[in-house]
Structures are given as C-alpha cells and as structure tokens.
Amino acid sequence: MSNVKTAGGESDAMKKASTMSLVRAILPIVGLIVICILFNTLTGGRLLSNLSLALSQVYVIMIASTGVFFIMTMGGLDFSQGSIIGMASIVVCMLSKTSIPLAIIGGIATGAAIGAFNGYFYVYRKIKSFIVTICTMFLFRGLIKYLTTNAPVAGSAKLINYDSTALKVICTVLVVAIGFAAFRCTRFGTDLKAIGAGEKAAKFAGIRTDRMKFLIYVLAGAITGFAAFISVIKVGSVTSSGGNQLETQILIALVLGGMPISGGAKVRFENIIVGSLLFIILNSGLTMMGFSTQMLQLIEGVVFLVFVAVFADRESLSVIK
Amino acid sequence: MSDEIRLQVKHLCKSFGVTKAVQDVSFNVKKGSVHALIGENGSGKSTLTNMLTGIYSIDSGEFILDGKKIHPHNQVEANNEGVSIIVQELGTLSGLTVAENIFLGHEEQFVTLGFKNTNAMNKKANELLHQYGFDRIKASDMIDEYNFEDRKLVEIVKATYFHPKVVVIDETTTALSQEGREELYKHMERIKKEGGSVIFISHDLPEILDKSDMITVLRDGVYIDTVASADVTEDDLKKYMVGREMTGNYYRADYDEKVSDEVVLSVKNVAVPGQISNINFELHKGEILGFGGLSESGMHEIGKAIFGASFDREGSVTLEDGTEINDIPTAIKHSIAYTSKDRDNESIVKNQSIGENICLPSLDELAGPFGIQSDKKQNEFANKFAKEISVKMVNTKQFVSELSGGNKQKVVLARWIGKDSDIVVLDSPTRGIDIKVKQDIYQLMDRMRKSGKSIIMISEELMELIGMCDRIIIMKDGKISGQIDRGREITENTLIEMMV
Numbered sequence: 067m068s069n070v071k072t073a074g075g076e077s078d079a080m081k082k083a084s085t086m087s088l089v090r091a092i093l094p095i096v097g098l099i100v101i102c103i104l105f106n107t108l109t110g111g112r113l114l115s116n117l118s119l120a121l122s123q124v125y126v127i128m129i130a131s132t133g134v135f136f137i138m139t140m141g142g143l144d145f146s147q148g149s150i151i152g153m154a155s156i157v158v159c160m161l162s163k164t165s166i167p168l169a170i171i172g173g174i175a176t177g178a179a180i181g182a183f184n185g186y187f188y189v190y191r192k193i194k195s196f197i198v199t200i201c202t203m204f205l206f207r208g209l210i211k212y213l214t215t216n217a218p219v220a221g222s223a224k225l226i227n228y229d230s231t232a233l234k235v236i237c238t239v240l241v242v243a244i245g246f247a248a249f250r251c252t253r254f255g256t257d258l259k260a261i262g263a264g265e266k267a268a269k270f271a272g273i274r275t276d277r278m279k280f281l282i283y284v285l286a287g288a289i290t291g292f293a294a295f296i297s298v299i300k301v302g303s304v305t306s307s308g309g310n311q312l313e314t315q316i317l318i319a320l321v322l323g324g325m326p327i328s329g330g331a332k333v334r335f336e337n338i339i340v341g342s343l344l345f346i347i348l349n350s351g352l353t354m355m356g357f358s359t360q361m362l363q364l365i366e367g368v369v370f371l372v373f374v375a376v377f378a379d380r381e382s383l384s385v386i387k
Numbered sequence: 388m389s390d391e392i393r394l395q396v397k398h399l400c401k402s403f404g405v406t407k408a409v410q411d412v413s414f415n416v417k418k419g420s421v422h423a424l425i426g427e428n429g430s431g432k433s434t435l436t437n438m439l440t441g442i443y444s445i446d447s448g449e450f451i452l453d454g455k456k457i458h459p460h461n462q463v464e465a466n467n468e469g470v471s472i473i474v475q476e477l478g479t480l481s482g483l484t485v486a487e488n489i490f491l492g493h494e495e496q497f498v499t500l501g502f503k504n505t506n507a508m509n510k511k512a513n514e515l516l517h518q519y520g521f522d523r524i525k526a527s528d529m530i531d532e533y534n535f536e537d538r539k540l541v542e543i544v545k546a547t548y549f550h551p552k553v554v555v556i557d558e559t560t561t562a563l564s565q566e567g568r569e570e571l572y573k574h575m576e577r578i579k580k581e582g583g584s585v586i587f588i589s590h591d592l593p594e595i596l597d598k599s600d601m602i603t604v605l606r607d608g609v610y611i612d613t614v615a616s617a618d619v620t621e622d623d624l625k626k627y628m629v630g631r632e633m634t635g636n637y638y639r640a641d642y643d644e645k646v647s648d649e650v651v652l653s654v655k656n657v658a659v660p661g662q663i664s665n666i667n668f669e670l671h672k673g674e675i676l677g678f679g680g681l682s683e684s685g686m687h688e689i690g691k692a693i694f695g696a697s698f699d700r701e702g703s704v705t706l707e708d709g710t711e712i713n714d715i716p717t718a719i720k721h722s723i724a725y726t727s728k729d730r731d732n733e734s735i736v737k738n739q740s741i742g743e744n745i746c747l748p749s750l751d752e753l754a755g756p757f758g759i760q761s762d763k764k765q766n767e768f769a770n771k772f773a774k775e776i777s778v779k780m781v782n783t784k785q786f787v788s789e790l791s792g793g794n795k796q797k798v799v800l801a802r803w804i805g806k807d808s809d810i811v812v813l814d815s816p817t818r819g820i821d822i823k824v825k826q827d828i829y830q831l832m833d834r835m836r837k838s839g840k841s842i843i844m845i846s847e848e849l850m851e852l853i854g855m856c857d858r859i860i861i862m863k864d865g866k867i868s869g870q871i872d873r874g875r876e877i878t879e880n881t882l883i884e885m886m887v
Contacts, residue, residue: 251759251760252754252757252758252759252760253750253751253754253758253760256743256746256747256750256760257750259739259743260736260739260743260747263736263737263738263739264732264735264736264737264738264739266732266733267732267733267734267735267736267737268736268747269696269715270694270696270715270725270727270733270734271719271736271747271748271802272715272716272718272719272720272747272748273716273747274714274716330738330739331736331738331739331740331743331786
C-alpha cells in the first residue's frame with residue numbers, strides 16, 4: 067500500500083529486495099549440495115555410486131523443463147506436458163518402424179501440434195492457460211489410454227540401440243545450451259520476461275504478445291515432443307501411463323530451482339538445471355532410503371509447498387496504490 | 388469557515404525504515420473549511436492523510452478530532468470516527484455492485500438474522516445516487532460496467548453520504564475531466580456548508596487557490612507553513628514547496644513561430660466503433676498538436692488509433708513516406724512513440740527494472756550480430772537516457788514499481804527519447820505529477836519540437852494545451868468539434884465553449 071517513496075525508502079526497499087534475490091539465487095544451489103551430502107550419508111554412499119542411474123531420469127525432465135520454463139517466464143502454465151510426451155512417444159514408436167529420423171520429426175510435430183492446440187485456446191479464445199492445459203491433459207491422456215487399450219504401443223527393435231548415455235547427454239546439453247543462448251543473449255528472453263512482468267505494457271512497447279504467446283506453446287510442445295524420443299529409447303514401448311505426471315515433476319523441478327511461479331523479470335535460466343538435478347536427487351535419495359511411493363509424494367509435496375512459499379514473488383501481485 | 392477547530396494534528400511522525408516520511412508535523416483544520424495540503428511528490432501529504440484514515444499506523448503524535456483523540460486502525464474505523472477518504476487511483480472494488488461498494492464495511496445496517504437484504508441496500512444506494520444527481524448510475528449494476536470517471540463519482544458518494552466530519556480528497560481531480568471536477572467541487576462546497584472539513588490534496592495550484600480556504604505546505608516530510616489562500620499567489624506557493632524561486636518559463640514562451648508545412652503524419656477517416664468517428668487531421672514537422680475535450684470525448688482513443696493499438700480501427704494513418712500504420716510494432720519501427728494515460732498498465736512494465744523498461748523498444752538497435760544482446764551496451768544505453776532526463780533513482784537496476792508517478796513517467800519518456808522517435812504521442816503526460824517534473828516535461832517537449840520532432844499532446848488540462856500547443860483540436864462525442872491555432876488571446880473558456 068505504500069505510495070510514499072522517498073530516496074531513502076527506495077534504497078531500503080532495494081536492500082531488502084537484493085537480499086531476497088540473493089536468497090533466491092543461492093538457496094537452490096545450497097539445497098542441491100546439502101541434499102547430495104545428506105542422502106549420500108543416509109544411504110551409506112549408495113547415492114553417489116549409483117549416480118549414473120539416478121541421472122538417467124534427469125534428461126527428459128531437463129529437456130521438457132526448458133520449454134515450460136519459457137511458458138512460465140511469460141506468466142503461463144502448462145499441465146499438459148505429461149500427455150504431450152505420452153502422445154509423442156506413441157507417434158515415435160509407430161514411426162520408428164519406418165525410419166528413426168522420421169520418428170524424431172514425428173514426435174516433435176506431435177508435440178508442436180498439441181502445443182498449438184493449447185496456444186490457440188489460450189491466446190485466441192482467451193481461456194486461462196492452466197484451464198486449457200488441464201483440459202488437454204485429460205483429453206490426450208484419454209487418447210493415450212485408448213491407443214494403448216489392448217497392448218502397449220511397441221516401437222521398432224532398433225530404438226533400443228540408440229539408448230546410450232552419451233547420446234542423451236549430448237541431446238540434453240544441446241537443447242539446454244540453445245535455450246540458454248536464445249534466452250540470455252537475444253531479445254527472445256527479454257521479450258518473454260516483459261510479457262510476464264506486464265503484458266499490456268509489453269504490447270505497447272512493440273512486442274507482438276499474442277503471436278509470441280502462441281509460438282511459445284508450440285515451441286514448448288515441440289521440445290517435449292523431442293524429449294519423447296529420449297524417453298522412448300529407454301524401453302522401446304509406451305504404456306497407458308507413459309509420461310504420467312511429467313507436468314507436476316517439471317513444475318516441482320522448476321520451483322525447486324528457484325523459479326518464481328508468476329514468472330516475470332526475476333526468472334533465471336539456471337533454474338532449469340539446478341531444479342531438475344535437485345528434483346531427481348531428492349527422488350532417487352528418498353527411493354534408495356526405502357520410502358514408499360506414497361511417502362515420496364507426501365515428502366515432495368511438503369518440499370514443493372515450502373519452495374513455492376519462499377520463491378513466490380508477492381510484489382508481482384498487483385500493487386494497490 | 389468558522390474559527391472553531393475541527394481537527395488538530397499534533398507532532399505527527401512516521402518513518403519507513405530509515406526514511407522519515409513525516410517529521411513532527413502539527414497544524415489545525417477549522418470547521419467548515421477546505422484545507423489544502425500541498426508539497427511535491429514524496430513530501431508526506433499522502434502519508435499524513437493515510438495515517439488519519441487508518442491506512443498507515445502512527446509512529447508518534449496524535450490526531451484530535453473535536454477534542455477527542457482518534458486512532459483508527461483501518462478505513463472502516465476511520466469512517467466510524469467521522470473521517471473518510473477519496474483516494475488518488477481507483478478506490479472502488481471490481482466485482483462488487485455499486486451499492487456494495489458504497490456500503491462496504493457498513494453492511495450491518497442491512498443485515499437481519501445474518502441475511503443481507505440486498506433490495507434495501509440497493510434502494511438506499513439509489514436514493515443516495517439520486518440525491519447526488521448521479522441518476523445515470525444504478526445501484527444494482529456491477530461497478531465494472533462504469534468508467535473511471537463514474538467510479539470516482541461512486542467514491543464521492545461512498546466517502547460523503549454519512550456526513551463525515553473530515554473528508555480527505557487525495558489528488559482526485561487530476562483523474563477527472565472538467566465535468567467530474569465540477570461535481571467534486573460542488574460536494575466540497577456542500578460538506579463545508581454542513582460544517583464538515585475537507586483536506587484537499589492537489590498538484591494543481593490554481594485549483595488550490597480557487598477552492599481552498601487555508602493551505603498547509605509540506606516539504607520532505609517537514610511542516611513549512613500554513614497560510615490563508617487569499618493572502619498568497621501561485622508563485623509564493625511554488626517557492627514554499629520547492630524551497631527556492633522557480634525560475635524560467637513554465638510553458639513555452641514563443642507565440643509567433645511559423646510551423647513547417649511539411650506533413651509527417653496524416654490521419655484520414657479514422658473511426659473506432661463506439662469511440663471515435665470521422666477523424667481527419669494532419670501533423671506537421673516540429674509541431675505540437677494538442678487534443679482537448681471531456682474525458683469521454685474520444686480524445687484518448689485518438690492516441691491509441693495513431694499508434695495502431697485500437698481494436699477494430701477503420702480509416703488510415705499514413706506517414707510522410709506513404710507507410711500505413713496498422714499495428715504497434717510497425718508504428719514503433721517507423722519512429723512513432725506513445726505514452727498512455729494508464730501509465731501503470733500500458734506504459735511501463737511495472738515489475739521490471741528501469742533499465743529493462745528503457746531498453747525495451749530499442750532492443751533491435753542494441754543487438755549485435757546474430758541478434759546477440761550485450762548487458763554492457765544495454766546498461767550504458769539505459770544510464771545515458773535515464774540521466775539525460777534526470778530520473779530520480781538509485782540505479783537502473785531498480786524496479787519501476789518502486790518509483791513515484793513522476794519518475795515512472797520520466798522512465799517512459801527516456802525510453803522514447805532513447806528510441807529517437809520522430810512522432811511522439813503523449814496522452815496526459817503530466818497527470819498526477821508535481822510542478823518540478825511538469826516543468827521538466829514541458830521543457831523537454833519544447834526541446835524536442837525545436838529539434839524537428841512532432842508531438843501530439845492529449846490532455847484534460849486546458850492550461851497546458853494552451854501553454855504548449857501550436858494548434859489545439861477539440862473533441863466532442865467522438866468527433867472533432869473545433870480547432871484553434873496558438874495565440875495569446877486563447878483562454879480556458881474559449882476551449883470549454885467548444886467542448887460542451
């Protein structure tokens with residue numbers, strides 16, 4: 067409510083804000099280190115010795131998070147990620163019998179198409195993004211279940227041959243690096259942040275906000291469609307639960323990485339990397355310690371809530387003067 | 388005005404962290420008087436009235452109303468003590484009806500056995516609206532259906548229907564059109580007659596001198612003086628507020644300069660359904676073209692139409708070289724700048740830093756090969772233009788949401804000066820801004836004009852149109868109703884006659 071701002075008051079607020087942003091920047095990294103040491107001790111060193119197994123789950127989340135990161139930066143949400151990867155995986159499996167490159171392209175195209183579907187209803191029919199994507203989540207989950215009713219959709223036997231850590235690492239690094247470069251070094255990132263921080267004003271500053279919002283949903287879908295390939299080569303087939311809960315995993319990962327849920331000017335690309343690692347280590351550590359799936363969800367739920375509370379950018383909630 | 392004292396302000400102090408917003412301020416408000424409170428942005432006017440109305444807590448000192456110490460903790464408690472406030476920005480809540488807004492916090496009078504009698508509430512509200520002469524506003528309508536102006540009128544009802552002893556009016560007039568102001572003045576008069584007191588905050592000094600009985604001046608949170616408005620002039624007040632003589636001309640001084648014949652922008656048959664129709668005019672190089680009228684005359688839509696921001700616009704907006712402007716990116720690319728009346732939503736990206744705001748439209752020019760952005764270049768750019776227009780800030784990393792209204796406007800202007808736009812559309816550029824910054828903006832406009840930039844100034848303040856424009860177009864009911872060239876003999880009345 068403060069509408070009196072004198073020079074001193076501003077610098078005071080600045081100090082507070084900069085401490086807060088320092089906490090936001092450091093907490094995830096400190097958290098990552100603490101959690102690594104903690105679980106390694108608790109599991110008697112098993113965590114580090116099985117690190118490559120733990121990390122094998124990180125690739126899909128990290129790739130898909132890149133797209134969702136863009137969406138959340140401009141203040142949107144996407145709950146349909148799990149269904150996107152499920153649908154794209156089915157397409158990848160089907161097309162893999164013809165040709166592997168075609169399968170990859172098919173996966174990307176499927177993801178992009180679902181993204182476009184989201185984007186159309188969000189941007190041009192003006193429905194809130196989380197409502198639209200929850201709808202598409204159910205819609206395509208239904209389709210996935212229908213397509214896998216009789217048996218899992220199996221891909222070509224050749225698919226498994228691609229399952230190498232090197233390939234996955236390269237693909238992940240490539241996607242993240244390109245994303246980082248575009249976000250950090252070109253006006254792409256600035257535009258996204260501006261839309262998140264004040265869409266109308268961004269429009270009046272010359273950003274084609276509607277087109278941008280639509281394209282970002284398509285892009286995020288396409289990236290996740292690509293992640294479907296990485297996901298499929300591990301097992302070579304898709305079941306009805308393929309990609310289930312990926313959306314929540316991405317959301318938790320990003321928030322653990324320090325991403326403010328409202329997006330805007332305070333997001334950092336590092337959120338993706340630190341967040342994905344933190345989530346996977348937490349997950350693997352708890353599993354290794356012998357917690358049941360139910361307990362796992364409970365603990366993650368608590369951690370998620372705490373992080374959202376810490377990182378929520380309350381100043382972004384409109385200031386009433 | 389009687390000599391009886393209604394409200395005593397005694398040794399009031401308030402700090403925000405290390406900042407002393409109000410320091411040991413004492414003065415008296417008489418019964419049946421309009422008591423103006425003036426000072427520059429950040430001088431402590433609003434802090435003081437916010438303490439009186441329970442929005443802020445009091446650090447030390449006291450308010451004594453009719454001999455009784457009051458210490459409200461919120462606006463409802465303040466209302467119960469007989470104190471109310473009309474705030475600067477929107478003070479009504481969206482999603483509620485007009486009646487619900489008027490009786491917010493005082494619904495208990497309509498509640499029996501836990502059930503709210505909506506009909507009784509609407510009936511009472513309609514009676515009040517009728518008494519105030521606002522018959523076109525219906526109590527059962529959602530407040531959202533009304534525009535800014537009408538919502539302010541609802542707020543006037545809300546703040547004054549219960550015959551409060553003290554009403555605070557915080558910079559409300561700058562948001563109102565001439566018509567709305569007249570309504571407000573009428574009710575200030577009425578409150579006075581009923582023996583209530585009005586604490587009136589405004590940046591408009593002629594208005595202050597005209598409407599108030601006593602004037603208290605604050606500067607940097609410190610009490611300067613209380614004077615009778617009959618004894619002072621505008622220049623005296625400026626001196627009190629700023630602490631030094633204001634030198635130089637407020638508006639531009641020239642009158643006989645010839646405007647170039649070169650047409651930089653022509654607007655033909657422009658119409659926006661429900662807003663404006665049949666708009667034709669040309670803007671010349673180096674010209675300041677003013678648009679005046681009542682708030683609802685459609686003049687604000689003209690700025691948006693030129694900038695390509697109107698929804699469903701018809702007709703054409705053409706530049707000298709034949710380029711048609713139909714959307715915002717094209718407008719910006721072809722050197723058109725626009726600052727909106729709705730500064731917080733449409734002009735600045737509130738939750739971003741000063742630097743990011745200044746660079747935003749110029750990012751393409753700042754990019755290196757392959758569109759690569761450099762932080763260093765952006766910083767230099769932002770600093771250069773923030774300094775050029777002297778934005779009061781810690782550094783360019785500071786968030787704009789922390790700035791005062793005047794400084795926010797400077798950030799917006801810095802952005803377009805950085806872009807070096809040739810055609811600048813300014814909608815209400817000095818709304819809610821203190822005289823020092825106002826003068827800065829006028830001088831800036833004069834400099835821009837002299838360097839061959841063309842300016843369109845849309846304003847509800849007739850004096851600034853008369854003082855700054857080469858030509859003034861008056862709007863009425865969405866159409867152009869008249870045009871007048873710059874001249875010494877133009878008065879506010881000349882324009883008002885064309886407006887109504």
